[in-house]
Amino acid sequence: MYRAMPRVRRASVMVVLTALLSASTLLEDFLFDPSVRVAMPTPLRPRVRPTPRAACRLSPEELAWIELDPPRVEPPEWLTEAVREKKQICHRSEMSTIVKDCVHRFIRMSPLCRAFADTPEFQRLREIRQLGPVYLVYPGAVHTRLEHSLGVMHLAGEVVDVLRASGVVVSAREKDLVQLAGMLHDVGHVAYSHMLDFMLRDAGHPGHEERSVELVERINARLVASSERAVAFEPLSASELASVQRMIVGDTAGAGDRAFLYEIVANRECGVDVDRFDYLQRDAHHTGVSVGFQPDYVIQCARVRDGRLSFLQKALPELRGMLEARARMFQLVYRHRTVVRIEHTIREIIPDMPAFIEWAWADWMRLDDVELTAHLRRYPTYERMYARQWSGSRDPSPDQAAPGDPPSDQLARVRFV
8 A cells, every 4th residue: 555655645654654753752751751851842742631540650750850859840730730639649548548338338537537446445346246136136237336336437427528518617627526426426335235235324334425435535545645656647635525525425515506516426306316327227237127218318408507407308208217217126126025035134144244243343345245245155044045945034025115205206306497
């Protein structure tokens, strides 16, 4: 084909190919040899701005050339922007940790939350099941308090983002504090979660909320005193520590127009909070029970009215569905007849434990499901429980109603806009 061309056309083709080859050589020298860049004609400089993905492929030599102080030559605008985007991408990857979750898929942790998560007080939640002995009836209910805590932290951040989008001003630090409260709201739990917690309350000891508040202060004091930190973060000040503790228990007293921040994790007024959103989804997922409501939609309808957490009117059906789902979970899972029998059997053994007898002086931080189960296995009653050999005294009639006010009363206290 080339030989069949006229002589003039062949000469034109050769000129074009030679020009393209020269241009590609100059372009390659421009990208990899800084000494050539000064003499390179301006029209031959690349004008296409790279995407963030392409920006991440810049070589160390290019970065070194750009970051000379002062630079040998003013770098082209496209390369300067590419370096800036690469730095931003790397900065985001260093400033957050992503956790894969079976309910929320991906959970992003801020440096502050990660610093508090990488502590023995929080990591012990890996050995405490979310539903206590319910796994003896529902084999899949082996999820832990740590999973739930991370889920609450994630949903708390989602609510803040929705409120920001609606025009509410919430600083980045305030979002971190709300998420930290969500992550640490159950850090005070001990073995078998609520079952043992109820026994301790009946014996006159503090509940898990009070223990959580105590542990937050303990962890923060140790992080403040520590000179070596795995991640860069700003520890809590005295006022921030008090705010996180109040967010854990839902104390809005004296909060004024910022009261909505103290209702995201624990809403004392109506019970519509991210703690309930997560445990209903997570417990249903692991037990196979359908809850039948959309917590994500409710979160998207979150607003602030008169400084209090409110919801759009169109979220009413989903809120009603959430309260009905909670009643359903109590009936089918939490207060299942066999679960109540198992708890009744365990309650007969636990009062003999030295840790329970001397609770005020015991190291309750070490009391997780592993230690409690090892103690219970010493009793023949516990072995008969596995075989479902119930005696007449161990056959209580369970109260399957959800604690608290009826769903209609709770729904009547929800604020709408």
